[in-house]
Amino acid sequence: MHEITDFMTRDHRSCDGCLVAVEAAVEGGAWERAGTEFARFRDAMLNHFSVEESVLFPRFEERTGMYRGPTQVMRGEHVQMRQLLAAAETALAERDADDYMGNAETLLIMMQQHNVKEENVLYPMCDQHLADQLENLLPELRAQIDEHLTSPSR
Numbered sequence: 001m002h003e004i005t006d007f008m009t010r011d012h013r014s015c016d017g018c019l020v021a022v023e024a025a026v027e028g029g030a031w032e033r034a035g036t037e038f039a040r041f042r043d044a045m046l047n048h049f050s051v052e053e054s055v056l057f058p059r060f061e062e063r064t065g066m067y068r069g070p071t072q073v074m075r076g077e078h079v080q081m082r083q084l085l086a087a088a089e090t091a092l093a094e095r096d097a098d099d100y101m102g103n104a105e106t107l108l109i110m111m112q113q114h115n116v117k118e119e120n121v122l123y124p125m126c127d128q129h130l131a132d133q134l135e136n137l138l139p140e141l142r143a144q145i146d147e148h149l150t151s152p153s154r
Contacts, residue, residue, distance in 0.1 A: 003134055004056070004141075005123035011051075011145055012115045015044045019111075022092075023104060031095050038092050042085050049078045051144045056126060059137060063129045070122045077114045081107060 018041035025034035057071040084107040091099035130137055 002124065002127050003138060004126045004130065005119060007138065007141060007145075008052075008056070008123050009115075009119050011044075011048055012111075012119070015041065015048055016111070018044050019104065019108065023101075026092070026097055026100055026104075029097075031092075034092060038089060042089060045081065045085060047145065049082070051141060053078065055137070055140055055144065059130055059133060060122075060126050063133075064125075070117070070125065074114070074118060074122060077110065081110055081114070084110065 018037065021037040022034055022041050025031075025037050053075060057074070061067050061071055084103055088100055088103035088107060091103055
């Protein structure tokens with residue numbers, strides 16, 4: 001059973017797709033569209049972090065007693081990615097394609113490394129340790145992710 005892994009990985013891919021849309025708009029000089037796509041990407045990323053930090057990680061920590069393990073590392077990386085999101089957003093607002101692309105490239109590399117750790121280590125650990133909570137946990141994760149996808153800002 002890899003239900004948590006599968007669900008959260010799909011959300012990673014959704015966020016990745018949003019970033020690709022921003023890059024295409026910036027490369028084409030479509031600044032208005034880039035701003036709209038970036039807002040979608042930023043909101044998707046922040047929502048993903050929020051779902052992990054408010055729902056998934058606390059359940060995992062409570063079940064395993066691991067408060068200084070993988071979830072602490074992931075939270076630290078979330079902080080770094082939030083900073084990169086803010087820097088990219090500033091560059092985009094200033095229509096500085098080079099600065100935006102530099103920040104976006106750094107963010108992409110960090111996202112890829114982060115996602116590998118979650119998808120290959122943390123999420124499978126969640127699947128293992130939270131298997132008896134899936135009936136309630138998956139609908140809660142799904143509701144928070146889906147709520148974001150259907151919110152008016154999207």
